[in-house]
Amino acid sequence: MAEALFYLLGAAAVAFAIGVVRARMPLFSILNLLGSFFCLAGIYLLAGFPFLAATQLLVYAGAIMVLFLFVIMLLNLGDEAELERHAGLSLSGRRLFVAGTSAALLGLVGLAAADATTVFAADTLPEGRALDDLSMLARLLFSRYMLPFEAASLLLLATMVAVIVLAKRERQRTTPSSASGPLTAARQEPVESGAPR
Amino acid sequence: MSVPTDHLLALAAILFALGVLGFLVRKNVIIVLASIELMLNAANLSFLAASRHWSQSTLAGQGDPSAGPIFAIFVILVAAAEAAVGLALVIALYRLKQSVALDRVAELKG
Numbered sequence: 446m447a448e449a450l451f452y453l454l455g456a457a458a459v460a461f462a463i464g465v466v467r468a469r470m471p472l473f474s475i476l477n478l479l480g481s482f483f484c485l486a487g488i489y490l491l492a493g494f495p496f497l498a499a500t501q502l503l504v505y506a507g508a509i510m511v512l513f514l515f516v517i518m519l520l521n522l523g524d525e526a527e528l529e530r531h532a533g534l535s536l537s538g539r540r541l542f543v544a545g546t547s548a549a550l551l552g553l554v555g556l557a558a559a560d561a562t563t564v565f566a567a568d569t570l571p572e573g574r575a576l577d578d579l580s581m582l583a584r585l586l587f588s589r590y591m592l593p594f595e596a597a598s599l600l601l602l603a604t605m606v607a608v609i610v611l612a613k614r615e616r617q618r619t620t621p622s623s624a625s626g627p628l629t630a631a632r633q634e635p636v637e638s639g640a641p642r
Numbered sequence: 643m644s645v646p647t648d649h650l651l652a653l654a655a656i657l658f659a660l661g662v663l664g665f666l667v668r669k670n671v672i673i674v675l676a677s678i679e680l681m682l683n684a685a686n687l688s689f690l691a692a693s694r695h696w697s698q699s700t701l702a703g704q705g706d707p708s709a710g711p712i713f714a715i716f717v718i719l720v721a722a723a724e725a726a727v728g729l730a731l732v733i734a735l736y737r738l739k740q741s742v743a744l745d746r747v748a749e750l751k752g
Contacts, residue, residue: 451645455653462657462680466664471672471742478676481657485683492650492694497686497714504718509679509725516729517672520736576690576697577711590712597719604723611730 458484475513487557493576650691658684671742675728682721686714
């Protein structure tokens with residue numbers, strides 16, 4: 446059962462990854478990436494890493510994907526000329542397909558979660574425990590991996606500062622003058638080109 | 643789950659190859675960043691596959707199974723930082739060019 450689930454989730458992860466590369470619009474690419482992350486979370490669960498499966502869902506699917514989608518929505522991407530070349534299913538058929546695959550995917554991850562209990566009892570794992578036992582990870586993180594941990598906190602701080610500087614610079618320059626900054630001009634342009642849709 | 647480690651590593655290799663393909667072929671910056679995330683995830687999967695491999699009872703004491711999840715956590719952290727900086731760069735690029743197509747950014751081309 447667990448083996449069949451692994452191969453099913455693996456095939457789904459590869460299919461979604463192909464979708465990431467092939468998607469015409471960045472929005473579909475990111476949604477495919479989300480599907481791939483869900484499948485990988487199921488695989489982590491099956492392989493005996495429940496904490497990392499949860500982290501995968503929280504950090505990747507929860508935070509990083511929302512950041513991607515936020516930028517896509519903010520920049521009003523997706524209604525480029527590429528849209529017209531997007532052949533294939535009709536819109537309603539595509540919606541049905543997406544809804545169906547999402548439901549199947551959720552079911553698969555749920556099955557993996559249900560199966561994980563039996564997997565932990567399997568004799569491949571030492572005394573049937575999870576491989577990413579939280580107390581073990583915490584103890585290691587604050588003893589042997591203390592230096593990487595501190596470096597990671599420094600990296601996060603530097604990232605925060607860098608992102609604020611990168612994203613804010615232009616706005617500071619334009620706000621004193623007038624509302625016709627580059628950002629407002631940019632925001633109007635895609636709306637015009639997106640009218641045929 | 644008694645899936646051999648080879649199959650987990652093969653899955654990681656396929657996902658990494660697809661990420662490389664997307665990184666090299668696509669012109670949209672957002673899809674290129676998504677491909678990088680795909681590659682980082684494949685690396686994570688191979689870390690965890692190795693950790694699971696060394697935790698098997700027949701190989702006890704030969705490897706360190708606890709290093710895999712630790713490294714996976716750090717990879718997730720780096721991926722989060724990379725996504726944040728990358729998307730900030732995308733916003734800055736969009737302000738400059740009103741586009742996210744990479745072939746329109748050729749200032750450094752000699």
